[in-house]
Amino acid sequence: MIGLNRKRRLKRQRGITLIELLVVLSILALISALVVVNVLPERDRAAARKAKIDIGAIENALDQYRLDMFNYPTTEQGLEALVTAPAGDPRADQYRPGGYLRALPVDPWGKPYQYRQPGEHGTIDIFSYGADGEEGGEGVNADIVNWSEDK
Template sequence: MLATALAVHHLRRQDRPTRWRGFTLIEVMVVVVILSILAAVVVPRIMDNPDKARVVKAKQDIRVIKNQLDLYRLHNFRYPTTEQGLEALVQKPAEAAHWQEGGYLDKLPKDPWGKPYQYLSPGQHGDLDIYSLGADGQPGGEGVDADIGNWNLDE
């Protein structure tokens, strides 16, 4: 019995490596370099997504507003004037004889940057213009600062 216990102990001792092996400095450095390269590629894409999401949201809002303005026109035979503005979709203007009960929108949305959407009727790009001035709130601009209007929704 003692011989069996010694033999088992001896086998267990042989199964263990005599020298514990860890990662070498080169292996650790290779992993760090690979992670750095991945971070350099992925982080800019992730950081840019909120701005892209805001642009997509603005385009969706403009499409909804345009659809409701078209419905307003079907009922009233014309679009609201620039003076009446988009408020005509929420509150009945005096000149709207066939205004839809309950309005066309519950409330006017703000653009994703917290500013009101702009409205012109007649517009500079068609019968009407609905647009956001972009992130900077100024006319024109590039990238997320560019104006987003019903005339350039497919860009």
């Protein structure tokens, strides 16, 4: 009787088989693949949304600058004029103490935003060249701009 109980206990305590382990690992690999396929494109869309938000904030800061200084900074003065007063500006006394931005944001791909005044598409153009850092492109490489490209 003791030997029979011991055999039953050993049978219940036996570990998982190699087949069971492979099935579980296969299921985990499948779930991981599904997550990666669905998450990576969302990361690209989030980067584009962040760039749009940054461009909107820069545009607002430029509008505040224009209200105080009566014009936008030139292309040569660039977006740096939002952080520190441009050297030699005759209206330097009207520059807001502390500037219009604490620091210049960089796009989600680590590159500076581009600025043109006068713009080719409006009074001012603010844009990022996208993930590839080159003009044009599609998908994640598409330019993010402050003007409507529907024209």
